[in-house]
Amino acid sequence: xxxxxxxxxxxxxxxxxxxxxxxxxxxxxxxxxxxxxxxxxxxxxxxxxxxxxxxxxxxxxxxxxxxxxxxxxxxxxxxxxxxxxxxxxxxxxxxxxxxxxxxxxxxxxxxxxxxxxxxxxxxxxxxxxxxxxxxxxxxxxxxxxxxxxxxxxxxxxxx
Numbered sequence: 001x002x003x004x005x006x007x008x009x010x011x012x013x014x015x016x017x018x019x020x021x022x023x024x025x026x027x028x029x030x031x032x033x034x035x036x037x038x039x040x041x042x043x044x045x046x047x048x049x050x051x052x053x054x055x056x057x058x059x060x061x062x063x064x065x066x067x068x069x070x071x072x073x074x075x076x077x078x079x080x081x082x083x084x085x086x087x088x089x090x091x092x093x094x095x096x097x098x099x100x101x102x103x104x105x106x107x108x109x110x111x112x113x114x115x116x117x118x119x120x121x122x123x124x125x126x127x128x129x130x131x132x133x134x135x136x137x138x139x140x141x142x143x144x145x146x147x148x149x150x151x152x153x154x155x156x157x158x159x
Contacts, residue, residue, distance in 0.1 A: 015140070021121075025114060025117045025118060025121070026114060028113075028117065029110050029111075029113040029114035029117060030042065030110055032109075032110075032113075033106055033109075033110050036080070036106075037080075037082070037106075040063060040065070040073065041073065041076070041077055041082070042107075042110075043063050044059055044063065044073065044074075044077065044083070044097070045077075045082060045083070045099055045103045045106065045107050046107055047059060047062055047063070048083065048097055048098060048099045048103070049099050049103065049104055049107040049108075052098075053086060053096035053097060053098035053099075054096060054097060055088070055094050055095070055096060055097075056070055056071060056074060056095065056097055059074075059097055074097055077097075081100055081102055082099070082100055082102060082103045082106075083097050083098060083099055083100060083103060084097075084098050084100060085097060085098075086098050
């Protein structure tokens with residue numbers, strides 16, 4: 001059965017409402033981190049927290065900035081105590097950017113706040129509602145082709 005235009009509109013509005021709720025939770029989980037960092041800086045910390053130390057060029061490409069611009073961003077993160085620069089043990093010509101304990105703790109705290117907020121919302125739902133959300137999100141992610149979206153990692157969503 002082909003959905004009517006009205007049904008499509010209602011479906012889109014429901015997805016937009018749900019996505020606003022998810023984005024709202026994500027933004028609130030980041031609020032404390034944003035007092036000390038820019039979103040771009042936080043994205044760098046998430047990447048190196050989840051993937052381990054990375055070359056500056058790889059990090060710049062992952063967040064979509066020019067390497068020369070990124071060098072200045074890393075300088076600020078080093079000065080703030082968020083990252084260190086280390087020689088790559090495999091090749092002395094490369095420098096790796098690694099998170100400090102302070103950075104690892106911050107990312108872990110943001111992710112924990114986000115998880116707790118989602119648990120709270122789901123806890124207000126009955127079993128059938130949670131099952132419907134679980135199935136709906138799984139189907140939506142599959143249809144979107146974003147079941148393993150690397151860009152999400154830069155915002156703190158682990159696959």
